[in-house]
Amino acid sequence: xxxxxxxxxxxxQVDWRKRLLHNRTFLGLLFMLPAAALLLxxxxxxxGYGVWISLTDEKVGRGGAFVGLENYGWLFEDSVFWLSVxxxxxxxxxxxxxxxxxxxxxxxxxxxxxxxxAFLRAIVLMxxxxxxxxxxxxxxxxxxxxxxxxxxILIELGLMDETIDFLGDPWNARWSVIAANIWRGIxxxxxxxxxGLQTISPSLYEAATIDGASEWQRFRHITLPLLTxxxxxxxxxxxxxxxTDFQLIWVMTRGGPINATHLMATLSYQRAIxxxxxxxxxxxxxxxxxxxxxxxxxxxxxxxxxxWQQGGRDD
Amino acid sequence: xxxxxxxxxxxxxxxxxxxxxxxVVVVYLPxxxxxxxxxxxxxxxxICAFKTNEELHAYKGLAGMWVWEPTLDNIRRLFFETEYPAxxxxxxxxTVVSTFLSLFCAVCAAYAIERLRYKGSxxxxxxxxxxxxxPPSILFIPLAKMVYALDIFDTNLALxxxxxxxxxxxxxxxxxxxxxxxxxxxxxxxLVDGATRLQILxxxxxxxxxxxxxxxxxxxxxxxxxxxxxxxxxxxxxENKTVPVGIVTELISFDxxxxxxxxxxxxxxxxPVAILYSFFVEHYVSSxxxxxxx
Numbered sequence: 001x002x003x004x005x006x007x008x009x010x011x012x013q014v015d016w017r018k019r020l021l022h023n024r025t026f027l028g029l030l031f032m033l034p035a036a037a038l039l040l041x042x043x044x045x046x047x048g049y050g051v052w053i054s055l056t057d058e059k060v061g062r063g064g065a066f067v068g069l070e071n072y073g074w075l076f077e078d079s080v081f082w083l084s085v086x087x088x089x090x091x092x093x094x095x096x097x098x099x100x101x102x103x104x105x106x107x108x109x110x111x112x113x114x115x116x117x118a119f120l121r122a123i124v125l126m127x128x129x130x131x132x133x134x135x136x137x138x139x140x141x142x143x144x145x146x147x148x149x150x151x152x153i154l155i156e157l158g159l160m161d162e163t164i165d166f167l168g169d170p171w172n173a174r175w176s177v178i179a180a181n182i183w184r185g186i187x188x189x190x191x192x193x194x195x196g197l198q199t200i201s202p203s204l205y206e207a208a209t210i211d212g213a214s215e216w217q218r219f220r221h222i223t224l225p226l227l228t229x230x231x232x233x234x235x236x237x238x239x240x241x242x243x244t245d246f247q248l249i250w251v252m253t254r255g256g257p258i259n260a261t262h263l264m265a266t267l268s269y270q271r272a273i274x275x276x277x278x279x280x281x282x283x284x285x286x287x288x289x290x291x292x293x294x295x296x297x298x299x300x301x302x303x304x305x306x307x308w309q310q311g312g313r314d315d
Numbered sequence: 316x317x318x319x320x321x322x323x324x325x326x327x328x329x330x331x332x333x334x335x336x337x338x339v340v341v342v343y344l345p346x347x348x349x350x351x352x353x354x355x356x357x358x359x360x361x362i363c364a365f366k367t368n369e370e371l372h373a374y375k376g377l378a379g380m381w382v383w384e385p386t387l388d389n390i391r392r393l394f395f396e397t398e399y400p401a402x403x404x405x406x407x408x409x410t411v412v413s414t415f416l417s418l419f420c421a422v423c424a425a426y427a428i429e430r431l432r433y434k435g436s437x438x439x440x441x442x443x444x445x446x447x448x449x450p451p452s453i454l455f456i457p458l459a460k461m462v463y464a465l466d467i468f469d470t471n472l473a474l475x476x477x478x479x480x481x482x483x484x485x486x487x488x489x490x491x492x493x494x495x496x497x498x499x500x501x502x503x504x505x506l507v508d509g510a511t512r513l514q515i516l517x518x519x520x521x522x523x524x525x526x527x528x529x530x531x532x533x534x535x536x537x538x539x540x541x542x543x544x545x546x547x548x549x550x551x552x553x554e555n556k557t558v559p560v561g562i563v564t565e566l567i568s569f570d571x572x573x574x575x576x577x578x579x580x581x582x583x584x585x586x587p588v589a590i591l592y593s594f595f596v597e598h599y600v601s602s603x604x605x606x607x608x609x
Contacts, residue, residue, distance in 0.1 A: 027512055028433025035424035035483050038416075043446055043480040046457035053457055102349075109346045112338075120350070122596040127353055129592045129599070131541045133559035134581035138360040141574055147372050149359055149379070156377050183353065188603065195604035244450035247543045251563055265452035265544075272456045273548055285453040296448050 054282035064279055071283035080259050081284065084267040090174065091263060092243045095181045099238055100231070102182070103189025108223075110190065111197045121191065128187040136251035139180045143167050143252070167253055170260030177261050180248055185241075189234055196230035197223070232298065240295050244288060264288050357585075364389055364579040371574050389575035390583075399580060401554050402561035406540060407587075409471050409557060413478035414535045420479065421486035421531065426516055428487070429494040430502065440491065447484035454480070455548045462549050473549040474557070478539045485538070486531040489602055493527030494520060530602035533595050540588050558584040 020026050054071055058064025075081045110121060127135060142149055143166035151163035166176045200223065208218050246265040249255065255262035255270060262270070264284055272281020363371060365385040373379075393399050424443070428436045458477055459468075467473045497520060505515050521528070546560045553565055562580040566573065592599060 024431050025433040028427045028431040028436060031423040031427035031431065031512075032439065033423075035420035035487065038420060038476070038479050039446055039483060042458065042461070042477050043449060043454065046454045046461060047449065049457040049461070050453060053460070105345070106349050109342055109349070112342050114342070114346075118596070120346070121600070122593070123350060124353060125592075125596070125599065125603075126357065126589075128603075129537060129588055130357070130585040131543075131559050131588065133541075133543050133563060134584050135356055135360075137562065137577055137581045138356040141363065141578065142356060142359060144574075147574075152375075152379055153377070183356070186349075187353065191600060192604050195600070240448060240450065244452045246452045247559075250543075250547075265450075268452070268456070269544070269548075273459070278456055278460070282456045285456060288453055292448065292450070292453075296445065 050282050051286050053278055054286045056279050058278040060273075060276040060278060067279070071279050072287075074280070075283055075287070080262070081267065083259055084255075084262040084264050084284075085287075087174065087261060088243060088263045091178055091181065091245070092239060095178050095185065095242050096235065096239050098178075098182050099185040099189050099242075100235055103186050104193055104231075106186060106190040107193035107197055110194050121194070125187045125191055127184050128191075132184060132247045133251055135184065136180065136248045139176075139183075139248075140167075140252045143176050168257055170257055173253055173257055173261050177249055177252055180252065181242060181245065184248065185238055189238060192234045193227065193230065196227050200226050232301075236295050236298055240292060243291060243295070360578050360581050360585075363574060364582045366575055368575060386575075389573075389579040392573075393576055393579045393583070397566065397576075398553050398556075398561065399558075399583075402556050402558045403583075405471060405555060406557040406559075406584075409474045409478065410536055410539045412471075413475050413482060413539050414532055416475065417479040417482035417486050417535050418528065418532055420483050421490055422516070422521070422528070424483070425487045425490035425494055426520060429491045430499075430520070431512070443484050443487050446480075447488060451481060451542070451544050455544050458545065459548050468549060469551045469555055471555065474542075474546055477545050477549070478542060481538060481542065482535040486535055489531045489534075490524065490527055493524045497523050526598065526601070529595065530598040533591055533598055534602040536591065537588050537599075 053064070055066060055068060056064030057067045057070070106124065110117070110124070114120060141147075145165045145168055146163060148163060148166060150166075151160065154160040155163075165172060167173045204222050204226075205218055208222060213221070244265050245263060246269065249261055249263055249266045250269070253261045255266045259267075264287065268281045268284035270281075271284065272278050275281075362380075362382055365382045365387070367384055367386045367388070370379075370382065370384060427433065428440045428443070462468050462473045462477070467476070501519055501523075502515050505519055510518070541559070542557075543559050546557045547564070550556050550560060553561070556565065558580070562577065562584065566577055566580055
């Protein structure tokens with residue numbers, strides 16, 4: 001008898017466990033656990049913790065005390081900080097616009113009927129694949145003040161008499177790092193827009209051609225409207241990653257000459273890790289968040305519009 | 316395949332509008348310039364890795380475009396007189412471990428969000444997308460403090476634990492798209508036959524999602540090979556550095572730049588991802604476009 005009831009209880013227990021394993025919410029949470037643990041610990045928590053550090057006067061090796069908005073107050077009167085904000089905007093706006101124009105152009109070139117199309121596409125993506133730091137090193141060498149290959153070629157062609165000081169002069173340095181960023185970003189824009197272009201039915205173009213539309217009209221009234229949703233998303237990503245760029249600048253100029261190329265991210269690193277003022281660095285990093293939020297909202301509405309255009313569910 | 320060929324036929328149907336000379340000017344010439352500019356830095360990097368110091372600094376006009384006295388000295392110095400092999404090993408280890416860790420987390424999470432559809436899964440999906448947009452450059456200061464507090468500063472573990480924050484959101488987002496394309500009926504059949512969710516995931520969903528897994532995996536590999544700011548902040552001793560950080564912090568001395576060595580380091584640091592890329596081009600493209608499309 002005793003044996004029977006014991007096994008009966010066991011059956012009940014097993015049943016309870018089985019039911020739990022068929023409960024979606026419980027299973028869902030179980031499956032989410034590894035990702036959630038890592039993301040909450042090393043992404044969500046530091047996001048808030050960074051804001052907290054920005055409200056303290058913490059230095060490396062010494063705990064900080066709460067100082068309220070003092071760091072922000074200092075930054076507000078700090079001309080280097082405002083210079084870095086200016087640089088960041090210049091860098092982001094100029095680089096993003098050129099990346100978009102050239103990227104779209106390259107995508108449309110690649111959308112033609114071409115020999116070795118797959119091979120060309122593979123080659124075009126190279127700058128995106130190779131680690132940014134390493135291609136930035138190559139650019140650093142290409143921009144060398146004495147032995148720059150660009151200067152060499154220009155002198156050889158008779159267009160210049162002396163070498164260009166690419167990274168030594170403030171404005172030269174700004175345009176040089178922007179050029180390197182554009183070089184790095186074009187493939188991403190081009191290949192993703194190419195994917196968008198390939199979904200546009202060729203019959204639309206045929207119909208427009210028969211109706212007498214010019215090439216510009218076909219571009220303006222077919223390509224651009226149909227591509228708008230994907231452009232919104234691609235450019236949001238592009239803007240976001242350009243705005244928070246660190247690697248290119250740090251390798252090529254470290255923010256120099258005389259802070260002319262400091263972006264907010266590099267200034268934040270300079271102050272926090274090199275200079276040791278964690279509080280101040282965190283304040284600069286936190287100051288980037290409003291701009292990132294703006295970009296994310298833009299992306300969100302871009303996605304919404306896309307679903308609505310395709311007649312998809314509105315969720 | 317058939318569909319694609321049809322689309323091509325349509326396009327070649329429009330081609331009668333473009334005669335050859337016009338196509339050369341409008342398509343091939345700009346395309347050639349694009350490809351030239353995009354590839355030139357790599358060519359220059361590769362060429363300079365084999366140049367002697369004299370040749371690097373001698374102005375020779377267009378003759379400087381080629382190596383006339385190739386040398387392996389830069390590469391020998393790199394591998395035998397610096398800690399480059401150790402950096403290579405660290406990068407490989409950190410990249411492989413964090414990629415697999417992220418893939419595991421992402422598979423579970425994507426399956427739960429897309430197929431278990433627990434309460435609030437839609438919002439978690441949104442949150443994952445937002446996490447993808449959080450850049451490392453606003454997280455490295457608090458993370459540096461955490462890494463220090465956890466006593467893993469200057470170890471590979473610090474990178475293995477922090478890289479997944481970049482990789483998981485991306486991989487999850489990509490895999491969600493792949494899982495969505497697998498017919499739900501397959502799972503229903505298995506459920507009726509008494510399979511558990513774990514069995515469904517490992518025996519039905521995963522085998523069907525292999526292309527997605529490869530895409531996510533190699534993209535994650537590239538991203539973590541590429542990572543710079545965390546490795547720069549969390550690693551201090553020379554022998555624990557990764558390739559990008561090691562080259563930038565250890566090989567660059569203050570006055571005289573060893574350009575040959577730097578270019579050799581950059582060349583060999585790019586090779587692993589370039590080789591991987593050459594085998595999986597299609598997967599790269601699909602992961603890149605997939606991440607944007609959804």
